[in-house]
Amino acid sequence: MTRVVIIGAGIVGANLADELTARGWTDVTVLDQGPLPLTGGSTSHAPGLVFQTNASKAMTEFASYTVEKLRGLEVDGLPCFNQVGGMEVATTPARWQDLKRKQGWATSWGVEARLIDPAECVERWPLLDGSAVFGALYVPTDGLAKASRAVVALARRAESRGARFVGSTRVTGVRQSGGRVTGVETDQGDFAADIVVSCAGFWGREIGAMVGLDVPLLPLAHQYAKTGQVAELIGRNTEAGEASLPILRHQDQDLYFREHVDRIGIGSYAHRPMPVSPLAASDEVTESSMPSMLPFTEEDFAPSWEESRLLLPALRQTKVEEGFNGIFSFTPDGQSLVGESTEVRGFWIAEAIWVTHSAGIAKAVAEQLVHGRSETDLHELDLHRFEAVQLAPEYVSETSQQNFVEIYDVLHPLQPKLSPRNLRVSPFHARQRELGAVFLEAGGWERPHWFEANAPLLKQLPHDYLPPARDSWAAQFHSPIAAAEAWHTRNGVALYDMTPLKRVEVSGPGALAFLQRLTTNQLDKSVGSVTYTLMLDEAGGVRSDVTVARLEPEVFQVGINGNIDVAYFRSLLPDDVRVRDITGATCCIGVWGPLARDLVQPLSREDFSHTGLKYFRARQARIAGVPVTAMRLSYVGELGWEIYTEADNGQRLWDALWAAGRELGVIAAGRAAFNSLRLEKGYRLWGTDMTTEHDPYEAGVGFAVRPAKGDFVGREAIDGRSEETASRRLRCLTVDDGRTVVLGKEPVFVDGAPAGYVTSAAYGYTIGRPIAYAWLPAGVGIGDGVEIEYFGRRVPATVAAEPLVDPGMERIRR
Numbered sequence: 001m002t003r004v005v006i007i008g009a010g011i012v013g014a015n016l017a018d019e020l021t022a023r024g025w026t027d028v029t030v031l032d033q034g035p036l037p038l039t040g041g042s043t044s045h046a047p048g049l050v051f052q053t054n055a056s057k058a059m060t061e062f063a064s065y066t067v068e069k070l071r072g073l074e075v076d077g078l079p080c081f082n083q084v085g086g087m088e089v090a091t092t093p094a095r096w097q098d099l100k101r102k103q104g105w106a107t108s109w110g111v112e113a114r115l116i117d118p119a120e121c122v123e124r125w126p127l128l129d130g131s132a133v134f135g136a137l138y139v140p141t142d143g144l145a146k147a148s149r150a151v152v153a154l155a156r157r158a159e160s161r162g163a164r165f166v167g168s169t170r171v172t173g174v175r176q177s178g179g180r181v182t183g184v185e186t187d188q189g190d191f192a193a194d195i196v197v198s199c200a201g202f203w204g205r206e207i208g209a210m211v212g213l214d215v216p217l218l219p220l221a222h223q224y225a226k227t228g229q230v231a232e233l234i235g236r237n238t239e240a241g242e243a244s245l246p247i248l249r250h251q252d253q254d255l256y257f258r259e260h261v262d263r264i265g266i267g268s269y270a271h272r273p274m275p276v277s278p279l280a281a282s283d284e285v286t287e288s289s290m291p292s293m294l295p296f297t298e299e300d301f302a303p304s305w306e307e308s309r310l311l312l313p314a315l316r317q318t319k320v321e322e323g324f325n326g327i328f329s330f331t332p333d334g335q336s337l338v339g340e341s342t343e344v345r346g347f348w349i350a351e352a353i354w355v356t357h358s359a360g361i362a363k364a365v366a367e368q369l370v371h372g373r374s375e376t377d378l379h380e381l382d383l384h385r386f387e388a389v390q391l392a393p394e395y396v397s398e399t400s401q402q403n404f405v406e407i408y409d410v411l412h413p414l415q416p417k418l419s420p421r422n423l424r425v426s427p428f429h430a431r432q433r434e435l436g437a438v439f440l441e442a443g444g445w446e447r448p449h450w451f452e453a454n455a456p457l458l459k460q461l462p463h464d465y466l467p468p469a470r471d472s473w474a475a476q477f478h479s480p481i482a483a484a485e486a487w488h489t490r491n492g493v494a495l496y497d498m499t500p501l502k503r504v505e506v507s508g509p510g511a512l513a514f515l516q517r518l519t520t521n522q523l524d525k526s527v528g529s530v531t532y533t534l535m536l537d538e539a540g541g542v543r544s545d546v547t548v549a550r551l552e553p554e555v556f557q558v559g560i561n562g563n564i565d566v567a568y569f570r571s572l573l574p575d576d577v578r579v580r581d582i583t584g585a586t587c588c589i590g591v592w593g594p595l596a597r598d599l600v601q602p603l604s605r606e607d608f609s610h611t612g613l614k615y616f617r618a619r620q621a622r623i624a625g626v627p628v629t630a631m632r633l634s635y636v637g638e639l640g641w642e643i644y645t646e647a648d649n650g651q652r653l654w655d656a657l658w659a660a661g662r663e664l665g666v667i668a669a670g671r672a673a674f675n676s677l678r679l680e681k682g683y684r685l686w687g688t689d690m691t692t693e694h695d696p697y698e699a700g701v702g703f704a705v706r707p708a709k710g711d712f713v714g715r716e717a718i719d720g721r722s723e724e725t726a727s728r729r730l731r732c733l734t735v736d737d738g739r740t741v742v743l744g745k746e747p748v749f750v751d752g753a754p755a756g757y758v759t760s761a762a763y764g765y766t767i768g769r770p771i772a773y774a775w776l777p778a779g780v781g782i783g784d785g786v787e788i789e790y791f792g793r794r795v796p797a798t799v800a801a802e803p804l805v806d807p808g809m810e811r812i813r814r
Helices: 011-022 057-071 093-108 118-124 147-160 201-209 298-311 313-317 355-371 393-405 429-434 452-460 481-491 511-518 563-571 596-603 647-664 671-680
Strands: 004-007 028-031 086-090 114-116 135-139 143-145 164-166 171-177 180-186 189-192 195-198 218-227 247-250 255-260 263-268 293-295 320-330 337-340 347-351 437-442 445-451 494-497 503-507 530-536 542-552 555-559 578-581 586-592 618-623 626-631 640-646 667-669 728-735 747-750 753-764 769-777 785-790 793-800
Touching: 004 011, 004 180, 011 028, 011 147, 011 355, 028 147, 057 093, 057 143, 057 355, 086 093, 086 118, 093 114, 093 135, 093 747, 093 753, 093 785, 114 118, 118 135, 147 164, 180 195, 195 201, 195 355, 201 320, 201 347, 218 298, 218 393, 247 298, 255 298, 263 298, 298 313, 298 320, 320 393, 337 355, 347 355, 429 437, 429 445, 429 647, 445 452, 445 481, 445 667, 445 671, 452 481, 452 667, 481 494, 481 667, 481 671, 494 647, 503 511, 503 563, 511 555, 542 563, 542 618, 542 626, 563 578, 586 596, 586 647, 596 640, 596 647, 618 647, 626 647, 640 647, 671 753, 671 769, 728 753, 728 785, 747 769, 753 785, 769 785
Parallel strands: 004 028, 004 195, 028 164, 086 247, 195 347, 494 667
Antiparallel strands: 086 135, 114 135, 171 180, 180 189, 218 263, 218 320, 247 255, 255 263, 293 320, 337 347, 437 445, 494 586, 503 555, 503 578, 530 542, 542 555, 586 640, 618 626, 626 640, 728 769, 728 793, 747 753, 747 785, 753 769, 785 793
């Protein structure tokens, strides 16, 4: 029987013990440095507001599961969840628009939500000044979790199945042997274990350090206050129920509210970030005194108190009677942290998880441990999603504090960090700046989205190529210059900086067998072959799509989707295979367009003709004397190559191509044009268009599966599946009005009912219409009409055959 030790007996650890024992793993020990059941961590003081709606499908699902699970729990007849509903009010036009977007997210992810007018806001929250609001987003299934009570219920149930909870026991070390955990050391003795899961909350960094694991979280203090008695609430609530009004968020002022019988609790994110150094555990914990509760700083709360009294005039007759600064965990991107160490197998973490998502994430972790995969895709939470530069304490501190500041802000999907910036730049960065590149940021990389130097080209575009004006949301972080860059890629030649795309070198005597085992396509080809293939999980879900170039018999360059793939490779690495991340040591220029050969061939003695370097082939060459690896690939659907060289040669390569291309009209082009062109060709983006929740045939990439090649991960699971058996499909939509460019994650309606959601979207400059890809039931076919709900209005769209441009692939193979 697998022995599991969980470090941390808060809401996450207790939920995990419950989920594991429910699946038959009963040798589970939960340790906590604090006394049981109130251990003194964040769970012990959590205000318990559960708002389900989130931009993330996964996080919404985790919250919804938490609601349902806690609704079914009680302790001595007292409930663990009070489903009073949730309201998010808008006091500004920008917030009102944002709530329309959030209502769309809720619909996409299956949560009942509706927008209500000021009159209904007051009806549901009589203390509210209805004249101050435009309306609210109302979710009837939101509510209040009694986290500390839920821990008792979960512990009792887990213990009834064999688990044990041990308090006042501080973990001092993690034992390991041969790269695997064998147990934990504590001040009360050792505990043997095959698996150790850290659910230590804001102490998680210290636990991770015991196995050399960087856990990128920052403990921050967050203010919570309680008013005195509010006259309008007297007699409204019983002590048992505590609350009957919906939980309330006033995000325009970074505030939230809940009832405490006849008082109001107020949480504020409006104050300065307050990083907290790790605190020692306490042997004595009460509801008003614990390590995770710091003294209240009244001066920080004063502005929030004034704003609270403006929104809720009834508070003008009372005062703040008590408060504290409670500690919670924040991360560089605001998401939770889940995963297993690649260096010490069997050591897992589940950190930076709030009560809202606790049961859902615990369920996902239990599924991974017991069954090898989570039903809900976890890439957004994966511990290994960060690059090395993002694990630096300085980066974690600055970005986590910024996430605290922005937690309730209205943010655009493309909105980049203002700081830190310029952490990772390609060798072409100086040249791009000279061309007026507008950079956005991803993974620490500066990525040009368009170039101001191309603005004059807009005057040269054919009239029907000029896109219509965008609405205020779609126009953010966008420029019509992208149209000119797309046109020149389709009609001339453009240089794209592909350096930030992650790539690794896989080498050694076992490299081919290793890659064959992990991927779906046939890789046993000649040197120079390039293959698009998938990596599946054991259930047949798409865990990544990769491009594999065989450069030597035992050397492969693999284009991957990020650090999660690197961690996956390293977790399975045999002794005769080496995996090396070469992204930072190399760079890449995509040279694409019908004039690409006219640009490249005169600079090289190698044969870049169609027969000399065929589609999906690679070769070592020299271009203007620079040693390169040229791969005949094109993610924009035009003739050309991905041209790689070492970073020290990068600027020289760029300058040579730029100088030679001037008389051909060469331009630099950015990610905005790239995204439009790739959608016109129907190329999928992993993590956005498809994840482990989708199989290859549903996602439209079944062509990359070759069952005849032999065994590979996921092969047995997809046996017998096909596009014909799929119950849902990733479909290409074109927007009928020709102008509405949606953002992604909007719900799609079929026959008036929500049936799916948008993944990627862009304006298709070549076809002169907006494009959206969406998951829809398989019965929705080409030519069918659907509707996309965009900021509260229904936009008609049509399911289209794909690819929209050059379906015969003539342009790419000339």
